[in-house]
Each structure stands twice: as C-alpha cells, then as structure tokens.
Amino acid sequence: MDLDTVRTFVAAADAGRFQEAAAQLAVTQQAVSKRIAALERTLGVRLFTRTPRGAELTIDGQAFLPHARELLRVAERAVASVHTGRRPLRVDVIASRGAASGLMRGFHEAHPEIDLDVLMLLDIETAVAAIRSGTIDASFRAVAMPGRPFPEDIESVRVLDEPLQLLTGPAHALAGARSVTVAQLVGHRIWMPGIVPGSEWAAYYDDLVAEFGLTIEATGPNFGSDALLDTIADTPALATFMGEHTRHVWPAAHGLRRIPVTDPQPVYPHSLVWHRDNPHPALATLRTYLAAAAAGHDTAGTWTPGWVLQH
Template sequence: MDLEAVRTFVAVAEAGQFQKAAVDLSITQQAVSKRIAALERTLGVRLFTRAPRGAEPTIDGQAFLPHARELLRVAERAVASVRVGHRPLRVDVIASRSAQSSLMRGFHYAHPEIALDVVMLFDIDTAVAAIRSGTVDATFRAVAAPGRPLPEDIESVRVFDEPLQLLTGPAHALAGARSVPLAELTGHRIWMPGIVPGTEWAAYYDDLVAAFGLTIEATGPNFGSDVLLDTIADTPALATFMSEHTRLVWPAGHGLRRIPVTDPTPVYPHSLLWHRDNRHPALATLRTHLATAAAGHDAAGTWRPDWVLPR
C-alpha cells in the first residue's frame, strides 16, 4: 500500500476538501485526486463522496480512517528507529562483570542523554559479523589473534590495558604475598575453565604460557564464576587469573586473595572495533570518551602478546 496515498487520504479527511489538502501537502489538486483514486482501486472501495462544502468520507472511508492514521504512526516510528541520532547505540561488552562493562557504565554516567543498548556476544568472529551486518555498532576485543587480521572495513583503536591478578584461596602458598613476580608462578597450578580453543583469550593465554612456562589448566566444565570462586577458596593447590577490573562478589568465609602480578605485569588489551561506514553520532562520542577516560597502554613493566595491534 502506497503510504503517500494513505497520507493524502488522511489529509483530505481532515481538511474536508481536496484543494485544501493539496495546499497542506504542497502538491497539486490533480495529484491529490490521482492518489485517492489509486488508493480506492487498491482497496476496492469508494473513500469519499462529493458534498456541497467539499469531500466527506464514505462509510468505508470512515472505517478506514483510524487504521490509516495508525499506518502513518507506525511508519513514523519505523523511520525514527533507524534515523541517525535516534536509534540507541548498541555495544558488545562480552560479559556483564568485565572491564568493558565498567567502561560503558562510565560512558553512560557521563552521557545519560545517549540511548544505549549493551549486548554480550561470545567470540570475535561473532562480534565482527555483527558489526558488519549492523546488528551492533561497536565491540570491545583483543585484536588481532595470530593469523586472523581484521577485515578491511573494520576499524579499531586500543583503549585499555587491564592488568591480570592472581586469585587464591586463604590456604594457597602465595595467599600472604602482597604481590608476586610472574616468574614465581612457574610450577603453580592455575585453573581457568571456560577457555575455548580458537578464541582470542585462548590465544592470549597460550602466548602467556609459552613466554613464561606457566601451567594453565582449562579442564572441567565451566559452571560460571560462582563455582570457580568456591573451588579456588576450598582448594589450596589451585589459583586462577582474574582481570583487575572484573567485578567479583563472594561470601566472607571464602577468604579469597587478589594479588597483583609483577615483573612484568601481564595485561589484557581491550580495543574498540566498529565499521568504518558507521555514522551513528554517539559512536564518535564514545570514542572521544574512551580516549580521555580509559587508561593508557604499553606501559613499562607490562607484557602483552606480540600479535596485539599497537594502537
């Protein structure tokens, strides 16, 4: 159904005259008549009768009028949903307790006027596909994993290097340390269930193991952070890596310790990715916010894989 014809029908019904509707729509009276005639052919009914004072809707016209108005309202909402600046900015943050989520909360607090949708996708391939299809506007990822360069239409910028910490239970041999050099972790069992081969974080920890001779075990099912914390609290032989800005809550009786790792400090690099043709104005605002609010990267005394893009 031709929406312009529907719009013209509503204008005539409200004006009561073809001539006045033509003036209101800035078209000729002949164009109004043609549109109404075309709409009547489409519907198979007569919509107006000529009256001494203009045009009056027929019984069918009266029945169609509220639906015609609703069609125009729906069309306007549809246009508004994708109009630049009106659609919410949609950003992938990987996990709700992650540093990326904290960065987006900071952005929301700084710019509450910007409508925002936050989603959580699994791996970089899924996230990049979502960017290219327009499902999301941006994602936070560690780029680029070995042998997997970003497509040419995807832009990225490093925004934040997040230090890793060692998380132990109260009976672990390192639980009393105020900090621990990375080399001293050799021989300790670091348990990280949920590392999926082929993902960017799997590539990160593979390089960390190779560079420093660590023992990282990804055995067993991943039942989530609560079970991980329970196990670390109760098992003196196990520790795990946890990003510094990951938000964790555990029972007071667990007695867990978060211990800084030094000499060097392994950092997990976060980059913002987006499609180069994306014109959402809030995306530029987000990039500016991250450039001023997020910490720097490649600081002295830190380690990250060689494949991570330098900027």
C-alpha cells in the same frame, strides 16, 4: 497498501478539501484525487463524498481514519528504528562482568541521553561479521590475533590495558602475599576453565605461558564464574587469573584474595572495534569518551603479547 495514498487520505480528511490537502502535500489537486481514488479501489469502498463545502468522509471513511493514522505512526516508528541518529547504539561487551561492561556503564552514566543496546557475543568472528553487516556498531576485543587479521574495513583503537590479578583461596600458598611476581607463579596451578580454544583470550594466555613458563589448566567443564570461585575457595592447590576491572561477588566465608602480579605486570589489552563507514553519531561520542578515559599503553613494567596492536 501504498502509504502515500494513506497519507493523502489523512491530509484530505483533516483539511476537508482536496485543494488544501494538495497544498499541504506540495502536489496538485489532481494528484490528490488520483491517490484517493486508488486507495478507494484498494479498499473497495468510497471514502469521501463531494459537497459544495468540500469533501466529507463517508461512514467507511470515518471508520478507516483512525487506522490510517496508526498506519502512518507505525511507518514513522519503523523508519526511526533504523535511522542512525535515533536508533540505539549497539555494542558487544563479550561478558556482563568484564571490563568492557564497566566501560559502557561509565559511558551511560556520562551520556544518559544516548540509547544503548548492550550485547554479549562470545566469538570474535561472530562479532566482526555483526559489525560488517550492521547488526552491531562496535565490539570490545583484543586485536589482532595471530593468523586472523581484521578485514580492511574494520577499525580499532586500544582503550584499556587491564592488569591481571591472581585470585586464591585463603589456604593457598600465596594467599598472604601483598603482590607476587610472575616468576613466583612458576610451578603453581592456575585453573581457567573458561578459556575457549581459538578465542583471543586463549591466544593471550598461550603467549603468557610460553613467555614465562606458567602452568595454566583449562580442564573440566565450565560451570560459570560462581562454580569457579567456589572451587578456588575450597582448593588450596588452585588459583586463577582475574582482570582488575572484572567484578564478581562471592560469600565472605570464601575468603578469596585478589593479589597484584608484577615484574612484569601482565595486562590484557581491550580495543574498541567498529566499521570504518559506520555513521552512527553516538559511536563518535563513545570513541571520544573512551579516548578521554583511557590511560597509557605499554607502560614500563607491563607485558602484552607481541601481536597486540599498539595504537
């Protein structure tokens, strides 16, 4: 069904005269007559009766009018859903409890007027493909992984260097330390079953191991963060790494310790990634917010892999 004919029908029904409907629609009266006739042929009924006072709706026209109005409302909503100025800003934060999720919560608090769709896409290639196709507007990633440069139409800016902390149970040998150096971690078993081969965080920890001789184990199935925290709490021989801005809740009886790591302080680099031609106005607002909220990068005493982009 041609929406122009439906729109003309509604205008004529409201005006009561084809001439007035033509003026409202900025078309000729003949064009209005042709559109109404086309709609009547499509529906197989008469919609108007001509009278000395103008055009009156037939019984069929009266029955069709509320549905015609709803058709136009649905069409307006359909257009609005993809209009870059009105649809929600779609952002991938990878995981709900990570630093990127916290950044987006802060953005929402600062700009509650901006509608958001928050997604969690694990794989970097999936995220980049979604950015290029327009399925999402932006993603938080560590860039750029060795051997996987971004396409030329993808832009990125570094927004947060997140310090790593050591998480231990109460019986771990380092549980009482106020801080630990990287050198002190050598020989200790750091268990991280959530490392996904081929991911940017796998590349990060591979470089951390190679640089400082640490022992990071990714063995066993990944049953999620709750199972990880239970195991760390109950196993004195195991510890894990956790980002400073990662938020987890555990029972007080676990007695878990979050211990800063120093000399140097390993930091995980979070960057915002987007398509250079994305016109969504809220994307610019997000970038401005993150630029104002971001601290300095590559400060003295910190470490990141050599492949991390500096801008």
